Amino acid sequence: MLPDFLKDSYKQYKYDTDRFATWLVNVAKKCGYEPEDLTPTPGLDANGKGRQQKKINQPKALEPQKYQVSISELCKLAQAVSKSAVKVPTSVLAVAKRAITLRKDVTSYFIGHGSAASNKRHAHFIEVMEDICKSLEGEDASTSASAKKDDKGVDSSVNAGENADDQAWLNRFAALTVEDIEDITETVSERSEMVKVVAVEDEEVDGPDDDEAYLSHSFFRVFCLFHDLQKWRNFLSETWTEYGDRKVDLMTASIVTDNALQLARELIQEVVADIPAKFPQHGIELQKLVYASSCLYRGEHASPDTNLGLTFSLDMADVAEWCYLGVASLLQSFVPVIQSNTIPLYKPGYFGVYNSKADRSQMSVPEKFNEDKIILMELLPEFCLMDKFKLKFPVRDEITTGFVNFIKSKKPTLWLSFAIQVMLDAIHATRHSRLGAWTDLRLTSLRITKTIDDYWKLSKTHPKPKFWPSEGDEEIKRIRGCIETFVEKDALQRMKEQSARTLDHLSYPSPEYLMLSRNLVLCGLMTFQLNLRMQTIGQALVTQWYDVQQLAFLYNLVQQSAGQTLSWPDMELFIKIHGEERIFIGNRPKDAAQSINRLEIVTGISSVARLASNYRQRSDWHRPDGKNARQLEPTTKVANIFRERYQDDNAANKNFPSICSANISTFLDELSETSTKKNKSKKSKPDKGKELALALSSPDELLGRRWQDTHKLGALQLLALIKGKLREEEPVLLFNYFAMHRRSIEILRLIKKKEHHKFVQYFTEGYMPDDSLISNLVILIHHVARGSAANGKQLGLTNTDTQVVSRMVMSCGDVMREYLAKHGDDVSRELRAFCRNKKFLAIEDREGGHKEVDNNSMYVIGLEQVLSPRQLESLRTGIPMA
Structure with a gap:
């Protein structure tokens, strides 16, 4: 069953008719008209299945008694309201017209088959509801009704089509996130006095014992x-x-x-x-x-x-x-x-x-x-x-x-x-697409294979870190094995050959990878799983080594130094993905003292830790162990919803929760909070034109408002929201943490090579026990920079117009500048080559803006930069690499 907060067309129709009837009955009572023969309907709501999900923070109250009211009785109520001074809200009429629209579609389908009673039943509902709307709008309902009927007594407007304005309005919203018309607002005091109503068909159209009436309504449900x-x-x-x-x-x-x-x-x-x-x-x-x-x-x-x-x-x-x-x-x-x-x-x-x-x-x-x-x-x-x-x-x-x-x-x-x-x-x-799903899966596999191969090459150049568990390398091997089994080789082709030998029958040649070339969804989910697993293990690698984060502090320290300019688009993208709050514990540090204080906190060696009871048992310099450092977390909120279902490498053997039981409502709550903050000052009534413009420009923002107000949405709205948000998260999901780890190690090695004699001078020969602890050079550099600033202050070299800059920091800046001129945007180039959403990658650096690259040409150009010649040839010919 669909969750209560998701509405299909039938639920929406029942909600609209009952909501409209409830409003009409209660307004008519305020105008002095008392409805006749209201039949109690205990324990049912608009859908006949109990109360739907309540709004957040809505005050609890006793459930009001619900009553049934016929369509003909609603017509009398509408006449009473139309004669009063009550101005009918457009939202009320929109709710009624939406129900009419759906019922018209059904009637146009059913007219001509079944009994005359079924035809009359549907046409009668439409006729009465349209008369009610016209009466509330101040039009002459009797004149319009007589003009609509043909000689058979059937509503000709059923075949003539719908009101153009209403249809255009509904169509524009159909595939976006605004199927819900503005809910009819109520105050708490009014709600306690409100009479809840369920609209029912007229008994004079079909007898209460007529099975055709029930079947007719069931046909409507099927439609x-x-x-x-x-x-x-x-x-x-x-x-x-x-x-x-x-x-x-x-x-x-x-x-x-x-x-x-x-x-x-x-x-x-x-x-x-x-x-x-x-x-x-x-x-x-x-x-x-x-x-x-x-x-x-x-x-x-x-x-x-x-x-x-x-x-x-x-x-x-x-x-x-x-x-x-x-x-x-x-x-x-x-x-x-x-x-x-x-x-x-x-x-x-x-x-x-x-x-x-x-x-x-x-x-x-x-x-x-x-x-x-x-x-x-x-x-x-x-x-x-x-x-x-x-x-x-x-x-x-x-x-x-x-x-x-x-x-x-x-x-x-x-x-x-x-x-x-x-x-x-x-x-x-996708038949005319230049690159199909199977090709995209192969491209992803080639990219990941190259990343893993580079990682193994780098791992051979340093001792195995004690802080990196063997399970990490095992997961990397499993990812590589998955690619080899299902992408580089055709598992089904081997089974065809085996079955032909076992069953001793003829076999016909068939295209290789037929399953993956035809099942686009399977290709996409395998691509998603590979990227999820690479993101998870990549973030774990960077967290355990804590080299990229520490180098972000050094990069920022160089940037803050007077006369120093440094451009590192990949690091800026890394900081953008995880946020300055996560990396720097707030805004970027302004000087060496502030920077080292923040760095000690995020690496788990703050002054509080230094005063701990077991501090004397620790070594002089921090050794990363992956336990105390500030860990990275996936920032792909929508992708995280599907992580449990799709990331497991043996998911086919388990029953994972579907989207219906996933934590979708929590994500929608967060979305509604974001949209509320953006529009906190806007308290005026919504304008239809403005809401349509907002739906086209920012559908997730409008959906956030709707969700906060009603806690209901359509299934199509949910799918459209997931589609838009997943597209935005694509570059974040594909970010190459392994490449950032490699670049960080290479930069730190260059700094160590140039400044080794100074490290020995300041911190003795044992300043770095082995190469696996090379990330701690950043802390040592910060100590030197902070000491230089303190010495300059004691000598009176600082004032409001000057700044003391450490020689070692300037030297590190020179090393980084030369290296980053060649490799500073390797990760960004890879993303521009493989991502469809390149808008996220437009990061302004300190030297100017980001030049827009043609999407069509960038795909080919980028592949040559991130794939080896052998991999490109394998991609072109379809022959796996030996």
Whole structure:
């Protein structure tokens, strides 16, 4: 089941109608009109399932009694309100019109099939609700109502379309984060006196014992399900189109898609549990029912046009696609082929050859269906192999899991049909992309492989640190092994060869890496997992060595010295990611004394620690052990929500929580607090035009306001928010901590080589026991700098216009300046080469702004700078490196 704070179309519709009815009843009572025959409805809320999540800090009060009120009674109430001096808020009318809009869509679908009572039932609701709105707006409802009806007594506005302004307003907000119209505000005193109302259909339209009435409303519930699935499908298709156009990265598109499929499963289960037993509950029967009823409505035959290779009628192709019947029929046709102890083979070219360069928009319906059939028939044997050999990819995705479960159960479902259609949409949306998902995964693997190889080379140049646990190196080896097993080699190809030898049957040649080249979501989640694991182990490495953080202090100390200029874009990016508060405990230090005080605190050797009882047992100089130092933490808040599910290298064997049970609400609370701080002074009523502009420019800010006010949002809103935030976090997730560690070690070694004699002079020969403790040079340099400043002050060399600068600090600045001229932006260049979101990388340095680089050309240029010639050749040819 979907969590209470997520609303699908049906929940939104019930909330709108009941909210509107509640407002109307209570305002009418204030105007002196007492509603007749209010029927108590104990224990139910707008959705009939108990009270939804309460607002934060909302005062507790007794739940008010709820009553039922008919639509006809609401019309009388509206007339009483319209005759009074009460001005109807636009938000109230917006709520009612949104319910009308959805109901119109349903009516346009149902008119023509079923009983006349069903048609009359839906048309009556729309007619009365529109009359109520017009009455509240001051229009002549009777005139408009008589003009709307045709000779059959059916509301002609159902087929004529919706109000243009309302539709434009709703459409603009559909894929953003503002499906909720402004909630109707209430004071605490008013809430205690308010009568809660649930709107119901009129009994004079259908008798209380009429089963058709119940089925009609259940059809409406089913329609809302397919309505939501279609909206989600369109959103996901657009997301993959943006990926193909290089506007969104692969990880973002895959995470959003995988979690949308989780939400779809929860929604389908909820709807199936709500509809009556007369409706089909299992398999693809619900899809067949929708298809058959639509054929009946249009007067078209439901039999498939098999002569065209279709499993449905060509005239009903749009409905078949809308209810995913085509995909379901392909899955159903594969069931007889699945046999125990056998692995089906697909003969390449049997149904044709998939041409990714073909223009799908110019294809006919049979050609599109055949193309989908080719893709599925190629993939289904791959999943049978996975099930037979119990192959587990390092990360679990919903599409692969659904396919494997289908192989076991041999029962296609509505959810699986939706998931497969989403997978096909992703393939079609990216077919013309210059770099596909499989190529992006290989690029990520090459980048990580080079990073790990450089790390092993660096590790051989210094003794093994006692403070770096062996588990750290083991995790790095596991990451490298994962790349070798699933990216550099095709695990399924080996299984095909093994099965051919074991079962002694013919085998047909098939493309290598077929699974990863077709399942874009799996590629994206594997990319996400590799980056998550590299971020985790990279931050642990930098925390244990504490070299990058200490060098940030030295970099800042040089910057604060008079006459010294130093540019290190990578360090500035590192500080930007983790914040000055985390690195420096506040703003950047202004002098050597302040800097060393902060440095001793973050490294765990503050004056408080020096006075500890066991201080005498310590060595003279600090040795990093990774225990007392200020640790780095991931700052990717949205990525952290999915860390538990996707980071584990054996996630396929565990049942991790879905997005529905993840800590989404905590993240939304933080988002609402941020948006509130930004708009603390704005207390005026929201303007529709301004809110639309805000939704287009900063949807997360508007959603933060909504969440704080209502603690409710739509599933599409949540997906859109996750998509936007994940895209922003991409450069942070890909930041190369290993490279920063390497650069820090190399800089410190150059400083040691140049200033070794001075370190010996000041701190004796034992100033650094071995090279693994080289980061402590920064503390020693700070001691020297602080001593120089103190000596200058004693000699009277300082005044308001002069500054005493340590010679050693100036020497370190010269070393760093020469080194950083070549390697100061290596990490930034790597990010510009691999990231889709380059806006985050625009960091202004002290020498001027950041020059914008062309995104299209930067990808190729950047690869040559971060990959070796052998790796580039492997990428070009597809041949793994020896």
